[in-house]
Each structure stands twice: as C-alpha cells, then as structure tokens.
Amino acid sequence: MALHRQNSGLAEKCPIRGVLDRLGDRWTVLLLIELSSGQTLRFTELRRRVEDISPRMLAQTLRHLEEDGLVVRHVHATVPPRVDYTLTALGHSFFERVSGLIDWADQHQHLVRAARAAYVAPAANAPM
Template identity: 50%
Template sequence: MATAPQADWDPYASGCPSREVLDRIGDKWTVLVLGELAESGAKRYTALRRKLDGVSEKMLTQTLRALERDGLVRRTIHPEIPPRVEYEITELGATLREPLRALKLWSIDHMNEVLAARAVYDRRIGSASHEPGD
C-alpha cells in the first residue's frame, strides 16, 4: 500500500528516512541480494551466499536483516529438523524488480564504454602530478 510522499522528505538532508532507504537500496550487496531473489525466488542463506561471490557471512547477514527490517525481504523459518530458513522478496521489494533489472542491463550494455573511460582517466591521472579537485 503506497502512501503519498511527504513534502519534507528530502534525500539530500542528513537524517531523512528517504536518504536511509536510498542508501540501503544503493548498497552493492542489497542490489545483488534483491536482484537474485527477484530473479530466482525464495532461497536459503547458503544458496544466496554461494551465488553472491565475495560476500562475507557477516555482510550477507547484515544485509538480509536490514532488508527484512525495511520490508523488502521476508524470512521464513520452516519447522523442520534441522530448521530450514528461506528468504524471499516481498511485494514491496518486488516493486524494485524493474529498476534493478534496468541497472543490471545498463551495466552490461555500457561496460565497454565504462572500461574505455576508466582507461582514459587512468592514463590522464597517471601522467598528472596533482590531487583530485586541484
């Protein structure tokens, strides 16, 4: 259930809840976790960790807890022995499916241009002796 935005929510202002949400959504591991759950459906913790190369247990746990707190991911404990825990994207989290997909496709479509820009920058900075912002 969406509500009308409050006029005083300003993501550029420190401490604003909208800024906190943008920080969460823009986080590297958040993007990858939500993207994976949006594409694959419910997953167990170990399956998510295997899929997200490079994520530590601590970072994945922190990310999943924060996403659950924000209502973007649902954690379900199945009463089995041993207990089985699954994570899935919520209805609210699913509203990010298209924006995340668009970012993923953009990164794939424009990777060659980004790599070329990096090479130009690195050559320029490598030959310069000044600090950024000078």
C-alpha cells in the same frame, strides 16, 4: 556505527535518503537480482550465488532488507535450522525500478571500464 552519517537530524527529515542508502549498499542489488525470479532461496544458496559476500555481510544485508520490508524470512524448525528468503511485493516493486539501472550497467560496462583505463589523474600529470 556509521561514521559517514551526520547527527544533524537532516537524514531523518529527508524522505528518500534511507531508501537511497539501501540502494547504494554494495550487496543489496546483487541479492535483489538473485531473489527477483520469485524463488525462495536458502541462506546457503544465496551465499553460493553471490560468491564474494561473507556470511556476516549476507546476514546483515538480508536483515536490512527484511527490516525495510523488501524481503521476508522464513525459519523452519529443522536441525540444522533452515532459513529461506523471498522478495515481498514491495521488494519486487523496488527491483522493477532498479532493473533499469542494472540493464544500463550491463550494456555500458565496457565503456565505463574503457574510460577508467584511459583516465589519468590530473595530479599525475602536473609538473613538480
């Protein structure tokens, strides 16, 4: 249940809203980074690489990426079951566009952190 979404039908009419929602997801970009090398990675390996993601959120995010056609899931009939994930051609195309944003964040993170540290909320300085 997504409380932040409106029921007005505008979301369905906007052609980019769904894609931007996926990009804005907290875990999507981190998983795309891990899968961008072209390797097939197991669920447990993805969980190890993205240390602070819960198994539930990892499964949910991977399901959404699979639903959008960005990731393909391979289930192997072994005991215990082995599940691998790989970026699709569409996923690589998506990652190519997102990589510019990732590069910008990497190059400017120190400036953003400095701005956050220097920021003083206007309400904090207002006389009472």
